Amino acid sequence: MTDTKQPLLQVNDVSKAYLEGDIATQVLNNVNLTIYKGEQLAIVGGSGSGKSTLLHLMGTLDTPTTGKVLLEGENIHQLSATRQSQIRNQDLGFIYQFHHLLPDFSALENVAMPALIQGQNRATALEKAQVLLNRVELGHRLQHTPSQLSGGERQRVAIARALINQPKLVLADEPTGNLDSSRGDEVYALIRELSLQLGTAFVVVTHDPVLANKMDRQLTMKDGYLHLEDSNNGTSGDMA
Numbered sequence: 001m002t003d004t005k006q007p008l009l010q011v012n013d014v015s016k017a018y019l020e021g022d023i024a025t026q027v028l029n030n031v032n033l034t035i036y037k038g039e040q041l042a043i044v045g046g047s048g049s050g051k052s053t054l055l056h057l058m059g060t061l062d063t064p065t066t067g068k069v070l071l072e073g074e075n076i077h078q079l080s081a082t083r084q085s086q087i088r089n090q091d092l093g094f095i096y097q098f099h100h101l102l103p104d105f106s107a108l109e110n111v112a113m114p115a116l117i118q119g120q121n122r123a124t125a126l127e128k129a130q131v132l133l134n135r136v137e138l139g140h141r142l143q144h145t146p147s148q149l150s151g152g153e154r155q156r157v158a159i160a161r162a163l164i165n166q167p168k169l170v171l172a173d174e175p176t177g178n179l180d181s182s183r184g185d186e187v188y189a190l191i192r193e194l195s196l197q198l199g200t201a202f203v204v205v206t207h208d209p210v211l212a213n214k215m216d217r218q219l220t221m222k223d224g225y226l227h228l229e230d231s232n233n234g235t236s237g238d239m240a
């Protein structure tokens, strides 16, 4: 975490209910959370407690029923769809359990894709992608397609892809969920290292308490409420 603790993303009193016919499912209850520039935060909690929903709201992939999400002071859910997709491309990176790599493209092309979508020229995008793939120790697998890579390698490609536009915040949903524990450890170590080197904030949803303990801070979701059960830096109290 940076010493100065500048707020990057603020979740202000956010609640979320899904409505289907007469049935309302209350998923998040008055969640408050500040994510600081460059910090690594784990969100843990039982199945169905609302972790992914919170992550989606932070990434503009879903909207709160009440409350606000501010990215550097700007209410992201009040922006136009075009501006939101720009933010997803430029300011945010996403890593999922099942990586969502494009099967017909090489590792190099997959990593370059967000830069190409941003309008960068192909040669520059591919060069940046290569640097990042070297960084995640896949410089020898540039032309492999996802099916020619191992699970851990695919996840490292997904991390490189999430970082290519130098986002301020990476949102990761169970990024090691399909890996064995030693591969999972490697992926977390890599996230930590890249976060420190690049100043990127990471929010990682995980079921694994051991891995969550390695992040700067961890919060626990329970029945749609966010609790500060145990802060990894030894302090406790207000979770904002």
Ligand SMILES: Nc1ncnc2c1ncn2[C@@H]1O[C@H](COP(=O)(O)OP(=O)(O)OP(=O)(O)O)[C@@H](O)[C@H]1O
Residues within 6 Å of the ligand: 018, 025, 027, 045, 046, 047, 048, 049, 050, 051, 052, 053, 054, 221
């Ligand atoms: N579109 C939807 N409509 C109705 N209910 C939903 C919808 N999406 C999610 N839910 C409910 O919201 C609750 C929280 O889901 P969420 O995916 O956020 O949980 P989670 O903590 O990430 O769980 P897991 O660890 O199992 O992935 C669940 O009970 C789920 O059934």
